[in-house]
Amino acid sequence: MSYRTILVHLDTSVRAHPRLETALQLSKRFGAHVNGLFAVFEPDPRAFNIMAGTAVYYEQHASTRAEQRGAIERLFHAEIKRAGVSGEWIETQERANDAVPRFARCADLVVVSQDDPTDPESYVGDHFPETTILASGRPVLLIPYTGFFASVGKHPMIAWDGSREASRAVHDALPFLQMAERVSIVSVDTSTGEARDDRIPCADIAACIARHGIKTEVSSGGVTSDATVGELLLSRTADLNADLVVMGGYGHARWQELVLGGATRTFLASMSVPVLMSH
Incomplete structure (x- = not known):
């Protein structure tokens, strides 16, 4: 038995890169393929229709998110190449609480992060880690939002x-x-x-x-x-x-x-x- 497919959740938070590094470290150890699933919180555009001027704000928000998504995607492909492992970038418009458990069911291990109260970008949905654990049917590796973990699982x-x-x-x-x-x-x-x-x-x-x-x-x-x-x-x-x-x-x-x-x-x-x- 081994982990042959690892799903890592990616977003625009500060911990996205360290989380990817952990997934790549494990992929090299276990000879696993890495799926990077990009899923972030997107506010409902209809919520901005009730206030004057918020349509412009939403357009700017969407533009910024598109730039961030592009940067994370480029980082993913560069890190996959550097690590010398196989991987696939997956992007979804679904809510993370729905998408991550669904894609996780075709993975051997899921890598997500602990909620970070200091980083608004880490919010992708209410009770996201808990939902992933209870709904995915797969083992979930939770990475703390503080600290650096050069190796996981030696002890x-x-x-x-x-x-x-x-x-x-x-x-x-x-x-x-x-x-x-x-x-x-x-x-x-x-x-x-x-x-x-x-x-x-x-x-x-x-x-x-x-x-x-x-x-x-x-x-x-x-x-x-x-x-x-x-x-x-x-x-x-x-x-x-x-x-x-x-x-x-x-x-x-x-x-x-x-x-x-x-x-x-x-x-x-x-x-x-x-x-x-x-x-």
């Missing part, structure tokens, strides 16, 4: 709680785990008295992936009254000096409101290293 940390989503994430991350120098499994006990018979013990998942030639270091801990699961996992990531977290993306879409688990919300807001999530 992955698996956040294990025995759930369906965690199992899916571990198996989706096998290409990373098989090429890692070191793999850690951190098990967090969230039970509150009743046995969790439906959850797979940490030792069992360690034995499972050992049959793929992956040696692991296992540790476990419980949630205290002054720390949430997400906070505990963030702390363990730093303690272990892990450069990738593998975890289940918990949640579901209910009407138009995304309902997410606490650990998922914590990592989406406060991740310090790339996170691979599967739902």
